[in-house]
Amino acid sequence: MYLSRFLSIHALWVTVSSVMQPYPLVWGHYDLCKTQIYTEEGKVWDYMACQPESTDMTKYLKVKLDPPDITCGDPPETFCAMGNPYMCNNECDASTPELAHPPELMFDFEGRHPSTFWQSATWKEYPKPLQVNITLSWSKTIELTDNIVITFESGRPDQMILEKSLDYGRTWQPYQYYATDCLDAFHMDPKSVKDLSQHTVLEIICTEEYSTGYTTNSKIIHFEIKDRFAFFAGPRLRNMASLYGQLDTTKKLRDFFTVTDLRIRLLRPAVGEIFVDELHLARYFYAISDIKVRGRCKCNLHATVCVYDNSKLTCECEHNTTGPDCGKCKKNYQGRPWSPGSYLPIPKGTANTCIPSISSIGNPSKFNRIWPNISSLEVSNPKQANVCDNELLHCQNGGTCHNNVRCLCPAAYTGILCEKLRCEEAGSCGSDSGQGAPPHGSPALLLLTTLLGIASPLVF
Ligand SMILES: [Ca+2]
Incomplete structure (x- = not known):
């Protein structure tokens, strides 16, 4: 039996590899949701886990400032140069484009000199705190794939919290605290991401690494996604398979890397000294020239395309799923509970497609009545063993699992797991196919009785 199973897999593999397009040679692309493969049994669809490419997510966000009138220049005001309280002839004027510093300048193309930046009003009302919330909203769950990088044009703030929301801004959780003195500002011991490990990777830390005021040349603050990935994938992220697992x-x-919104809470501007110089409050303000957020739409491994239409991101769902995140099964495809795709096994993952509901099969007279028709077996994923399992009933609609490597489908069905109506693939189901009567009896029962040679009153 084992030999014949090996031969059968081997024969299929030779057939597949000689005709079909090759699978990606490396793991982890997940850039195809399905592909047509040729087997000894003909052309069949092979489904796999898939996700959109990682991209610059700042193109798709909405930015909101709180207080809303905190941007400088209305009315026009002068401010002092960084680090030099006696050079106070810089001007911010919202009504003059060359002197205005609106929020969108945090997301424009950077790389020119001088850089463009958003700037707050100065700390005129000291000692009342100068605090600003900058909220970035996608109205869509996204998965972060690279460090969040915030570049300050002025000194980096003395105190700041980066927060995230997973429910479109209804509730917020801290992502990371930043301070020149963590103990003083947040009653937390200072830590660096490098102090964390696989077991503590989700810990929320306060770091002093990025808050050295405006006496240093560095203007950048990171939220270290890649260092956290590296606890699983190793240095240089060479073992992404382990991370995906x-x-x-x-x-x-x-969920840690998933957000719908981010919020930058600027709590105290760079002071650079122990005391605030009350005679030169125009020295103190926030200015940010660039914010980088890279990620991808969360589509639960059911889509490679995420479209931006009417200022809204939406996954183009495959695998018979639907919803903005492909988070549920399409109507008439609720034959088993919805499930996200899986990265495993590497490299193609598992699609976990939604399969037709029994009630959506329609009038069985439209279909071939011979159940099962062994000559029209569907061959499931020939590359992997264990694609189905009789105990777990992975084959659907009366299909049976053959040697754990393929589902034998009734004539009316097709697909790796017999999850699709054959007429649907051919486009010949007819108008009532979605709403008709269920078939005569359970397909599994029909198949069983036929296989056992038992005459069943339910068989036509
Ligand atoms: Ca800019």
Whole structure:
């Protein structure tokens, strides 16, 4: 039996590899949701886990400032140069484009000199705190794939909190605290991401690494996504398979990198000295020239395309799923509970397609009545063993699992797991196919009785 199973897999593999387009040679692209493969049994669809490419997410966000009138220049005001309280002839004027510093200048193309930046009003009302919330909203769940990088044009703030929301801004959780003195500002011991480990990777830390005031040349603040990935994928992220394996099995880890909104809470501007110089309050303000956020739409591994239409991001769902995140099964495809795709097994993952509901099959007279028709077996994913399992009933609609490597489908069905109506693939189901009567009896029962040679009153 084992030999014949090996030969059968081998024969299929030779057929597949000689005709079909090759699979990606490396793991982890997940850039195809399905592909047509040729087997000894003919052309079949092979489904796999898929996700959109990682991209610059700042093109798709809405930015909101709180207080809303905190941007400088209305009315026009002068401010002092960084680090030099006696050079106070710089001007911010919202009504003059060359002198205005609106929020969109945090997201424009950078790389020119001088850089363009958003700037707040100065700390005129000291000692009342100068605090600004900058909220970035996508109205869509996204998965972060690279460090968040904030570049300050002025000194980096003395105190700041980066926060995230997973529910479109209804609730917020801290992502990271930043301060020149963590103990003083937030009653937290200072830590660096490098102090964390696989076991403490979700810990929220306060770091003093990025808050050295405006006496240093560095103007950048990071939220270190890649260092956190590296706890699983190793240095230079060479072993992404290990990371994907962890993301697959640990929802908390997956959620950690998932957001709908980010909020930068600027709590105290760079002062650079122990005391605030009350005679030169025009020295103190916030200015940000660039914010980088890279990520991808969260589509639950059911889409490679995420479209931006009417200022809204939406996954173009495959695998019979629907919803902005492909988070549920399409109507008439609720034959089993919805499930996200899985990164495993590497390299193609598992699609976990939604399959037709029994009630959506329609009038069985439209279909071939011979159940099962062994000559029209569907061959499931020939590359992997264990694609189905009789105990777990992975084959659907009466299909049976053959040697754990393929589903034998009733004539009316097709697909790796017999999840699709054959007429649907051919486009010949007819108008009532979605709403008709269920078939005569359970397909599984029909198949079983036929296989056992038992005459069943339910068989036509
Ligand atoms: Ca800019």
